[in-house]
Every structure is written in structure tokens, then in C-alpha cells.
Amino acid sequence: MGHWLHRNIVEPGKLPLLLALASFVLTFVITRVIVRLIRAGKGPFGNMEAGGVHIHHVVPGVVLTVIGGFGSVASNRHGFGSAVFAVVFGVGTGLVLDEFALILHLDDVYWTEAGRQSVEVVVVTAALVGLALAGFAPFGVNDLSQEELQDRGGVILSILVNFAFALLALGKGKVRTAVFGVVIPFIAIVGAIRLARPGSPWAKRFYRRRPRARARSTLRTYHHDRRWAGPRRVFQDWIGGKPDEPVRSLPGGR
Secondary structure (H helix, E strand, O other): OOOHHHHHOOOOOOHHHHHHHHHHHHHHHHHHHHHHHHOOOOOOOOOOOOOOOEOOHHHHHHHHHHHHHHHHHHHOOOOOHHHHHHHHHHHHHHHHHHHHHHHOOOOOOOOOOHHHHHHHHHHHHHHHHHHHHHOOHHHHHOOHHHHHHHHHHHHHHHHHHHHHHHHHHHOOOOOHHHHHHHHOOOHHHHHHHOOOOOOOOHHHHHOOHHHHHHHHHHHHHHHHHHHHHHHHHHHHHHOOOOOOOOOOOOOOOO
């Protein structure tokens, strides 16, 4: 195990990335455990306040992310400093992305349905960093030989083609497919050739006068969401906690 770690992680200079990923995931898990305890009124924890103002943990997260980011850039990736700053960066990123939905909506939506976006962003981020750590290079050019690497035209063409597929998948409303497709070319191709989701820029532009394509797209999206919405919600609730039930007003505004 030690030999594998040195050869595949330490020697290529991936140790800071591994430390950043580990601290990122660990920070997110610990943060969610603490806030769920606060929500349940258990344990010694409480909300941070200063002068009567609630301090969200995204605030120290931003500070740590800035320190860790600039420190990592200024450090040698094989040095002790880079490892320390990588941990600081991972901790800060975990705190920031845990409240991604709050930043997106500029509102305290942590325990609402919109707050699920934070969990989804954290999972996608961890998966992408894990793929990069495992050796997947963006745009699918990691398997080129030395001779092929010297052929800059071929590398650039490969990048542009795969980026075009990822961009096409994004235009069809397949955000997750497009993001992962940047790293794994096959996923981008699959997303690019399949029907677009209703309401996506592609559907609005090309399905406007094609009622059959529009109907097929709507039906396929309905079946897909019906099949995966339940398991996805259970997974998100297991990781981040179940959102509060929306408050429904009585007839007459009561």
C-alpha cells in the first residue's frame, strides 16, 4: 500500500490534491452532522453570532479558501507547505459549498427544498476531484503518447471536439452529463446525441416546430424523473438531512 501511494500519489505530486479532497469531504460530513444536531436541539453546539448577526459558516469558509488557494499557488507541490495549504483549502471549500444554495439564492434556504442544491454540488465536486485524482484528465487527452503530445494540433482538436460535445449536452439541459463529460468523453457524446430536456435552449430552438420530438422529449423526461427523483431525494436526505416541509397557508390567508 505504501509503495502504491508513493508511486501513484506522492511521486506525481498528487498528495496535495488527495489531502484537499479528504479534508473537503470530511469537513462537509462534520458540518452536516453539527448542523443536524443544532437543528434537533442536541449536543453542545449552537449557531455562531456576532452582535446579534447570525454568522453562516460560508464566511469562515471563504476566508480559508482564499488563504489555502493563494498559499497552494505560492508553494511547491512537493513541499510541506503545499500539503498544509491544501488541507486549509479543502476545509474552506467544504464550508463554502455546504451553503452553495444560500449563495445562489442570496437567502437562507439551507433547510428548504432549494437547499438540496448544496448537497448535489458537493457530491459532483467530490466525484470530479476523485476522477482527476484517479488519473482522468479533462477533455479526454490523458492517454496520449509522447509523440502525440508533441502534435499540438491533434491535442487541441481533441480538446475542442470533446468540449463541443459537452457544450451540446449542456445546451440540451443535461448539466450533470456535460460536467462529467468534460472529464470522460464518452459521457459527453451520449448526452449530446440524446433528446434534449423540455425547456432547454436546444428544445426551444429546434423542437418548436417539431411536435413529435417535443412530445417524445417531454415523455422521456417524465419517465426519467419519475424513476430517479425518489432515489435521488433519499440519497440527498441521507447525506444532508431532510428539508423542512413548506408552510401552507389556510384559505383566506390564515
